[in-house]
Amino acid sequence: MNRTSPTAEPRGPEQEDLTRLAGVKLGNYRLERLIGRGRMGVVYLAKDEALLRPTAIKILSWRVADAQGHDPVQWFLTEARLVARINHPRVVQIYGAARQGDHCYIAMEYVVGSSAEAVIAERGRLAPDEATDILLQAAAALDAAHRSGVIHRDVKPANLLVGDRGVTKLGDFGMALGSAELRTGTAHLRVGTPYYTAPEIWSGAAATPASDIYSLAATYFHLLTGRPPYPGPDVATVEQGHLRGRVPDVRALVPTLPASCAALVARALAKTPRERHASAQILLWEGRRVLQDIVAAGASSRSAAPKAARPASSPVPPPASSAPPAPRLLAEGLGFIHRPFGGGASDAGLRAGEPFAALRRQLVEAVRDEGRLLVALTGDAEARTALCQELSRELAGERLTLVVAAPPSAGSRALLQGICRAAGLADEASEEACLDALVERFVDEQRRLATPLLVLDGVTAEPASAAGLARVLEAARWSGSFKVLLAGAPGLVDALARGGLELPTERNLELAVPPLDREGIAAYVRAAIEAALAPGAPPIVVSPDAMLLLALRSDGVLGRVDCIAENMLVLAAAERRRVLRSWHAWVASDAERWSDRAAAALPRPPDVWPPPEVIEVIDACRRGAGLPPWPRGRTSRA
Structure with missing residues (x-):
């Protein structure tokens, strides 16, 4: 048998x-x-x-x-x-x-359609936007393959199947390598098509994801120009072109292409793998930016809807106040309708007061500067958060602005998923999928309005969050589809750099929230109080000594200013007084808010005020402000 x-x-x-x-x-x-x-x-x-x-x-x-x-x-x-x-x-x-x-x-x-090779044979070179769209889809496929441990080794137009509706799929993995083949040493075998084979493969080196990126770039060159980057009458000529030939400028054949397209091709066709894109995902992100530039430059044969970005000089209507309602004691005792120092800073108070108004204007100008990718805002946490929220409201009419808390202990994936949720996207299975979904969302918004802004508040140099931050900045840099504002403690940028994070250096800007001085505290407190009172309510007066003590106790830190000032108002409301005196500033807690306390549980003023030890402090404050000392012998009920 x-x-x-x-x-x-x-x-x-x-x-x-x-x-x-x-x-x-x-x-x-x-x-x-x-x-x-x-x-x-x-x-x-x-x-x-x-x-x-x-x-x-x-x-x-x-x-x-x-x-x-x-x-x-x-x-x-x-x-x-x-x-x-x-x-x-x-x-x-x-x-x-x-x-x-x-x-x-x-x-x-079964993909209904033709290979990209057949499309070129029939029509010649493709329209730039169509060729770039194919590049994007192929790069996404390669990224998925590489993340699965698979190297294709034969990326070329014949293996890109273009469907009737423009959907492109990568096929024919017959020459592909998996992790087992890489370990056993068969990765060095030269396979693929000469026109699209990376230089290191010609030299006998092992295939890597960078080799696939090179082959895809050579394919993209062919789609854009109608010929491969190194044509020749025989294999030897083609080989020498890949090994030693100068990377051809795609614009020499298609002059209408933007510079960003030529830069992408040159980078992806670099002779050494380390000079190419670090991953297919990064190639994908840069490709999306190229597609935007192609459409904007009119290089595409397809029509593109005009971008509806608001001019930088256009005024943005002030948003309705979102300050929380006033606590009952402040509402009934003093006539407040909003909480004047709620959530770190009153919306209207922060909008009106200096130095925050000037700093906010600088932030808005920096974001509107299209050549700027990264802005850092450092300083007091309360002021940072309030400024970030104000910035978001001011820019709401012209661009998508996401404000996301970045907890120090959050790992890379947790940070990325938090950003996805803020953008209204579903949680993705991997960091790469999160980032790609975000970039795609930002690209869509960029087509519709101005470049989106991602605000990460509470950023630290902790390794857990720095890894995710590095991925976000990488996506912003290569895709060009969004800007980043990092908000953190003083010294944030230097701390991130010391931790090994590679920050973009092109035209970045770091702004610091300064501590409030005496005049700044006075202007801020008065503006916040006035903005939160009901229309027509009698004014509230803050005595000069109360303001000096408030400045002394708070050290100009906005969070402490808010806490002390609100408690001063609570004490005054319990007494039905509309003048904030030095006693209010002296006893008000700088750590605990008293607005929810019953009036009977609040401190009661002494019979005689101020005592000698307080007079000494007030005198020191007065001397610093250039005022005469406290009149000796003058005491009163607080």
């Missing part, structure tokens, strides 16, 4: 013409017509008679004589197993792999 070795080559490829199998049934698949052929197999359009859907069936045609010592069947099945690892809509899906009689086959998704 004849027995067939399980590793023996199928007889079919040597004895049978695989181009004449129309009508044959393999498993559930009825072969209908031949639609392609390649080095390892032929491809048929088939009908899945169980699920009633069109399916592409790839049948092994590679013989042992062509296998260079490899088992063709195992190599063929490896393709199916590698692609099955990748779950991405821009990668041709694998439905299954089987062997029936003499035939080994893979059942996979």
Whole structure:
């Protein structure tokens, strides 16, 4: 009895013409017509008679004589197993792999359309926006493959399947390598198509994700110009071009392309892998920026809707106040309708008072400067947070602005998911998916309005959060689709740099929230009180000595100013007085808010005020302000 070795080559490829199998049934698949052929197999359009859907069936045609010592069947099945690892809509899906009689086959998704190679052959070079859109989709597919541990090794126009609706999918992983192949040393084998092969592969080095990035860039060059970057009459000429030729300027062939497009191609076609994009995802982000520039420059043959960004000089209507309502004691005792020092700073008070108004204007100008990617705001936490919220409200009419708290203990993924939630996006399974969803959202907003702003409040140099911050800044830099405002304690930028975070250096700006001086505290407190009172309510007066003590006790830190000033008002409201005196400033807590206390639980004024020890403090404050000393012998009920 004849027995067939399980590793023996199928007889079919040597004895049978695989181009004449129309009508044959393999498993559930009825072969209908031949639609392609390649080095390892032929491809048929088939009908899945169980699920009633069109399916592409790839049948092994590679013989042992062509296998260079490899088992063709195992190599063929490896393709199916590698692609099955990748779950991405821009990668041709694998439905299954089987062997029936003499035939080994893979059942996979059928893409209605043509390869990019066929499109170029029919139409010549593609419109720049169409070519860039294909690049973006292919880069997303490569990123998913690389994250799954798979290197394609044969990226070229023939392996990009362009559907009827513009959806592009990466297929033909027959030359792909997985982690096992990388460990066993087969990554050095030179495969692929010469026109798109990276220099290091020509030199005998191992294939890496950077090799795929190079091949995709060479493919993109071909899509844009109608020819590969290094054409030649023979393989030797092409090889020398990849190894030693100067990277061609794509604009020499298509002058209307923006400089950003030429820069992307030059970077991705760099001779050494370390000079290329660090990942396919970064290539994708930069590609999105290029697409924006192509549309803006009118290089595309398609029409683009004009951007509806508000001019920088256009006034933004002031938003309605969002200050919380006044506590009951302040409302009934003094006539407040809003809490004057709620949430760190009164909305209206902060908007009107200096130095915050000037600082806010600087922030708005910095954000509107389209050449600026990163702004840092450092200083007191209360002031930072209030300024970030004010900035968000002021910019609301012209751009998407997200204000996200960045807790020091939050890891990279937690930070990214928090940003996704703030942007109204669903939680993604990985950091890469979070970032890509964010960039896509920001790109959409950028087309509609001005460049979005991401505000990260409470940033520290802790390693847990710095890793996520590095990913965010990387996405902002390469995509150009959003700006970043980092808000943190004084010395934030230096601390991040010392921690190893690579900060963009182009035209960045660091603004510091200064501590309030005596005049600043007085202006801020009066503005906050006036803005929170009901219209027509009698004014509230703060005595000069009370203001001096408030400045002394708070050290100009806004959070402490808020706490002390609110408690001073609470004490005055309990007495039904509209003058804030030195006693109020002396006893008001700088750590605990008293607005929810009952009047009976509040401190009561002494019979005689001020005592000698307080007079000494008031005198020191007066001397610092250039005022005469406290009149000796003058005491009163507080």
